[in-house]
Amino acid sequence: MKRLFVLMFIVAGWNAQAQQSKPLQFKEEIFDFGTVAEDDGPVTHEFVFTNGTNRPIKIMNVQASCGCTTPGWSKDPVAPGKTGYIQASFNPKGRPGFFNKTLTVTTDLDATPLVLQIKGQVNAAGSSEPSDFQAMNGSWRLKTGSFNLGKVYRKDEFTSRDFQILNSGSKPVTYSGKFTGPSYIKVDVTPKTLAPGAKGNVKISYNGKLKGAYGFQSxxxxxxxxxxxxxxxSFSVYATLEDYFEPLKPEELAKAPQLRLGITSLDFGTVSASGATREVTVTNSGKKDLTIRSLQGNCSCVTASATKPTLKPGESSTIKINFKPQDRKGTQQKAVTVYSNDPRNPVQRLTFSAYVD
Known part of the structure; x- marks a missing residue:
């Protein structure tokens, strides 16, 4: 019994340590360039971070996974609460197709490196072959049949992405300037008239605040x-929505709410067709009220609810997870994403497994 208690204590310690905030708080750790023209030269993105510790942090080195990616970074130590950057410049020359590159960042704070990621699609120089554009919509050909904007912040501004199109028909195609869609989405096509064999772009702009939702949206x-x-x-437009938090100073972070999950993964065990429910403890270990803003299951078979959506400092409650297999059989891996006003970790995920008879 004593050994079991010690083991439980160690596991709890691991869970608590895993949920501590990262010393370098990046606005994003993955950036999608979208479609990049091979003959337009290198593209660059800056990953901006805030030093969330109480001591200066110096970036020692940034190692790119490919010679096609040139890194750059803040050379001087970044003071507590201040911002720095990691820059990634990708050269698409001679690299048509999908790319996914990483930047491994090491600091003088921790020997464990942080990995950033850039990705996108390079359009071959001078290429107008239909084989590069697999999705057809009338005379238009696209690389995908839908528009996926990736992560979009719930800010009162429009986030835009360009998606390349090719006119594979024998006549020019002109965009009328009119489209039908929700008020939080805008559409533009350039050039307005696309000659046969010519390429252009569809720009999709999305306002996350006007949408007023969280998680994956269609x-x-x-x-x-x-x-x-x-x-x-007609096209589907996909986006994953989450809140944006301005960088906070260390003293502000110390007073902020902080969401801690009792566990981040669980096993439902064997589940019948009627489904099952499990509970996970959630605690506010911060200094201000914690609000659970949304709970999103990753399929229609998963729903979740917070017993108490707002928690005072030090208060605990539970999240109820309901799993209804419907027609699913065998081993299942599912997840619930938790969205809160914790500025350190506003998006956290609970995963679970189950075996359906």
């Missing part, structure tokens, strides 16, 4: 053209 837009084959072009 919408639809219809773009009006004079295309004889399919004048009204």
């Amino acid at each position: 919408d639809n837009v219809e773009i009006q053209t004079d295309d004889e084959i399919n004048p009204v072009k």
Whole structure:
């Protein structure tokens, strides 16, 4: 019994340590360039971070996974509460197709490196072959049949992404300037008239605050053209929404709410077709009220609810997870994403496994 208690204590310590905030608080650790033209030269992105510790941190080295990516970084020590940057410059020359590169960052604080990621799609120089554009919509060809914007912050501004199109028809296709869609999505096409064999871009702009939701979202837009084959072009628009938090000083972070999950993974065991429910403890270990803003299951078979959405400092409650297998059988791996006002870790994930008879 004593050994069991010691083991439980060690596991709890591991869980607590895993949930501590990162010393370098990045606004994002993955950046998608979208479509990049091979002949337009290098593209660059800066990963901005805040020093969330009480001592200066110096970036010792940034190692790129490929010679096509040139790193840069803040050379001087970054004081507590101040911001620094890691820069990634990717050269698409001679690299058509999908790319996914990493930057390994080491500091004088911790021997464990942090890994940042850039990705995107390089459009081959001078290429207008239909084989590069697999999705058809009338005379338009695209690399995918939908528009995925990736992560979009719930800010009152529009986040934009460009998606390349090719006119594979024998006649010019003109965008009328009109589209049908929700108010939080805007559409533009350049050039307005696309000659046969020519390439252009569809710009999708998305306002996360106007959408007013969290997590993965799916919408639809219809773009009006004079295309004889399919004048009204329908597309799905995907985005993953989360809150944006301004960088905080160490003294502000010390007073902020902090969400701690009792566990981050669990086993439902064997589940019948009628489903099962489990509970996970959630605690506010911060100094201000914690609000659980949304709970999102990763499929229709998973729902979750907070017994008490707002927790005072030091208060604990539970998150109830309901799993209804529906027609699913065998081993299942599912997840619930927790969105809160914890500025250190506003998005946390609970994963669970189950075996359905």
